[in-house]
Amino acid sequence: MRKSVRYFIVGIIATAIVVAIVLLTTPHERRLRAEDILARYQKDVEYGRLTISYPLDETLFPPEIAAPTFQWEDNSGSDMWLISINFQDEKGRMNILASKSGWTPEQRQWHTIKKRSLEKDAEVTILGINRQSPAKIASASRIRIRTSKDEVGAPLFYREVNLPFVDAVKDPSRIRWRFGDISSLRQPPIVLENMPVCGNCHSFSKGGDILAMDVDYANSKGSYVITRTAEEMVLATSDIITWNDYKKGDGEQTFGLLSQVSPDGRFVVSTVKDKSVFVPMPPLAFSQLFFPVKGILCTYDSQARTFESLPGADDPQYVQSNPAWSPDGGHIVFARAKAYNLKDTEGKGKVLLTREECKEFTEEGKPFVFDLYRIPFNNGKGGTPEPIEGASNNGMSNFFAKYSPDGKWIIFCKAKSYMLLQPDSELYIIPAEGGKARRLRANTSRMNSWHSFSPNGKWLVFSTKAYSDYTQLALTHIDRQGISTPAILLEHFTAADRAANIPEFVNVKPTAIKKISEEFLNDYSFVRAGNEFFKAGDTNNAIQEYKRALELNPNNAEAHLRLGFLMYNARQKYKEGMAHYNQALKANPSDPRIHHDLGMALLHQRQFDEAIKHLSEALRRMPNGLDKQYNPVNMHFNFGLALTFAGRSEEAIIHFAEVVRLDPNNVDARYNLGQAMIRQGKPEDAIEHLQVVVRLKPDNADAHFALGVGLAGGGQHDEAIKHWSQAIQLKPDFTGAHSNLGIALARQGKLNDATEHWLHVIRIEPNNAEVHYRLANAFASLGKLDEAIEHCSKAVQIKPEIDTSPRLHDLLGMNYARSGRFQEAVQSARKAADLARAAGQEILAQQIESRIELYKQNKP
Structure with missing residues (x-):
């Protein structure tokens, strides 16, 4: 399918x-x-x-x-x-x-x-x-x-910014990044937030395994982080470079905006030695004006750890910016214009210009347009720049070029002037080699920009302000002829108070990125080191790193959580492990992982009510799990076990059933679900699950036994006998199977066969009063008086209250009478009559009284 x-x-x-x-x-x-x-x-x-x-x-x-x-x-x-x-x-x-x-x-x-x-x-x-x-x-x-039959097939990574722009600059911690799939019924989860420094443009390698992003770090606006994607990512010091390291000695600062990582993740190309108009503007919808007026392209080689200008895009007479890689990494398209020195700028080291310095543009409306050029990358050696037909020399500003994944097309933005956030910006498509530009049908009425192809090349995401002052994301289909369809608004992708921009499809699973943290050398750095040892199974070094984290921050919940787990589970130091779990909970009571691990420890200690409280909270806070360790299958299963041990089978059924829904071949869940259903008096419901267990695990004696119980409860006694027999074949001393099989055979009148199984039980469990009593009844029915008397006596000796069967004593009386022992026959018969009356069986009692009269006359 x-x-x-x-x-x-x-x-x-x-x-x-x-x-x-x-x-x-x-x-x-x-x-x-x-x-x-x-x-x-x-x-x-x-x-x-x-x-x-x-x-x-x-x-x-x-x-x-x-x-x-x-x-x-x-x-x-x-x-x-x-x-x-x-x-x-x-x-x-x-x-x-x-x-x-x-x-x-x-x-x-x-x-x-x-x-x-x-x-x-x-x-x-x-x-x-x-x-x-x-x-x-x-x-x-x-x-x-x-x-369409064409899927998008990839999740989106994008940034949400509070408006106006000046507020975002004042407090960058309110900027956040989301990552999710268009199929989600809810807004994609936030994966990065509360970053105290500004984060700007981001890009991914073709395979989605490398994330590169502009960040402010150590007072350097040219800082840039390059890191591998993972579910839990940390932007660490070791992953940060700074574009200021390119020709650092000349004293000219760099902002390093609009950088792009190469398809293979090895290189990054950026604008350096730049100067940009980057100022706040009054309207909420278009509250910033940005475009570079000076700069060259520079590449960073992550293997050689070197910075080099890119020949063909490093001419100081021009501003060369906004680079984009071809899918094979062989060419770079970039926006180029004549470099411009504003009349009122101050100091050559200044990167960002004030509103006053930019009044030629902000007040006087001076135009500034870009053309698109292409150069071969040539492993960093560059080449001769060539203007791209259809995206240059057209009297408009052309920018933000993006290749289609197959290298066939280039889609770019065109506006009257400038670059970022232009109300009249529209999307156009041209053949990759250049040609007539065609306006995309998907263009909306106000601002179309920041576009990205899906990895399969079938869909294009872009930003628009057609429906709100807060930028939203839209989607369009691109067919083989480069024809687009009307825009689809990704309505649920943005919050009402945030503008969404820089969307990029990432060629990974929708769950590939769950959290990105900005951390440097602090307590969390040691936690991360401990986590790596933890993953490798190196308990000693992991514990050492977590303890170092606690030396820096005694309230680090993550360190306490991990130490709790290792001390409790790896070292079996239960008291110390519980102490760390409780410290973790105190430091971060909202962390579902802490509730889960603490709940599991309490379950191990058989404190079922407390375990249920914490395992329930863990499920409430992460109903879909978190990772392999905290996955919904195991979480529901463990919660079901806790409920089972607490005698709450009806609730346990719900969670075992959820495990089966998520993992239909989970034999442990089906086994426990079947057992719980039997306990709830629903043997017919249990049969289906237990049949799956024996099909998947035919050598599981316990499963055959449980299935036999379910079948017998549903009236399928012959089938039950087969599975109890199979259980005994797999586990010859399985007393439960022998006992139940004996009961089933006795009901079929096969008393001799039944007694063989019960005698096997007695050899293993000599103090099993119930089986002794069953043997007494069977032997009495078979006329084996001595054996019946022996097992009845043992049953009563072990468990006096078990002696409740009028039938047994009536049979004993009959057997005594046949043997000529009439006095003992009378005694047994009188006890039988008393038990019958106690059980409300008056007719049986009267019948026994009639036999007593015969016994008194020495008549059997």
Whole structure:
């Protein structure tokens, strides 16, 4: 099955017509029916004006995207709308009544829409009516949408910035980075935040294994971090370079903006010896003005750890900036313009210019335009720069070039002037070798910039301000001819108070990056060192590093957590381990890992109620787990065990069932789930799970035994006998299987076979009163008086209260009488009669009394 189709499968839910009708409040309104409204609608009739503002006509959606919000504007006086979707199949329309001018399909509806519109148009008609005059259609409009077979196939990494720009500069800790998939129903998780220094442009290598980012560190605006991607990433001192190291002796400072890592991750190219207009502006939406007016391109070789200017892009007469690599790393495209010295600038070492220094641009409106040039990289040796046809000498500013992953196309931004954050910025596409530029259909009405191709080259993400002053992300499909489709807004990607920019598709799993921390040589540095030893299984060195972290910061929760784990589990120093767990919890009570590990220790100590409290909190705080150590399968399983040990089988069933949902072949979960169901009196439900266990683990004697219990509880005694017999074959001294098999055989009248199994139990467990008593009954039925008396006596000696069977003593009386021992027969029969009456069996008691009279007459 192709992965693109899998996105449309929703459990076992049928894909029949889905009709979701908004409930109306008055009796009159409840009479409204979609079918009645549609019956009155005629396509060729002009109705009042209704404009569907989103999505646009002929919008193409990727198969994995979350549901959009359909939006429309209606000035006809309508206060109720019918959304009717007609598909190119024979399953009928989907109809929805809405009381607001916006509708977001429910998840099931959206899956149905995508499935039924896969590579086929679906016509969406919106009809407006007034509830006071429901017989009349007041307005109407329709669009066509379609779902592509082409997946996006990669998550997005992007930055969220608070506005206005000047506030973000004052407090960079409010800037944050998110990473997530377009299929998510929620906003992608924050992976980096609270960084006390500014972080700017970022880029990834082609394989997504290298992240490179502008950062401010050690008072150097030219600092740059290059690090490997991982679920838990730390921007450490060892990963930081500074572009100021290029020709450091000349005293000229560098900002190093708009850097890009090479596809193979070895090189980074950036603008150095730069000077830029980088100033705040009044409007909230466009609250900064940025473009370089001076600078050359420089490359950093991460293997040789050297900086070199890039010939062909290092001419000081020009500003050369905004580089982009070809997919094979063979060429670099960059923006170039004549370098400019502003009239009012002060000091050659100044990198960023003030608003006053830039008044030629900010107040006088002086234009500044860029052309796109290409040079061969040539392993850092560069070459002759060539203007790119269609993106140069056109009277416009051309910038932010991006190659398609197959190297066939270049998409770039074009605006009247300048570079970043231009209201009139639009996206254009040209052949990679140059040619006629074509405007993308996806362009929105206000600012289109910061674009990135998906790794498969089928989709392009970009930033737009068409719908909000706070920049949002949009998506468009790019086909083989370089034709784009109307923009899809990634509505749930941005918070209402943040602008999203610098989006980049990363060729990794959506869970590949979970947290990025900015740390230098402090207590966390030693924690990271300890973590590496921890992963390698080096307990001694790990403990040493965690203790060093605590010397710097006695309240480091991570160090306490790891020490707690190692002391408790690796060293078996339970008291010391618990002390660290409790210190970790005190330092960071919201960390679910601490609750989990503490809960597991308490479970080990059989403090079940306390264990349940912490394991429950861990699940509440990380319901989807965190990593391999804290994964939802193990977390639910361990919580189920704790509940089981606490005698809360009904609750345990929920968590074992969740493990089975996540991991259908988890035999431990299915075994415990089956056992819990049997304890809850649901043997039929248990059978399915225990059958899976014996299928996957046919040599598991315990599983065969448990399945036998379930089958017997469900009335399938012959099948139960087979599995108990199999359990005994696998484990000959399995007393539980022998005992149950004996009971089953006795019920079939096979008393001799039953006694063999029970006698086997007694040889292993001589004080098993229940089995002695069963043997007494069996031998009495078989007429073996001495054996019956022997086992009855032993059972009563071990457990006096077990002697409750009138049948046993009645049989003993009969056997005594047959042997001519009438006095003993009377005694046994009287006890049988007493037990029968105690059990409310009066008829049996009277029958026994009749036999007593015979025994008194020495008659058997």
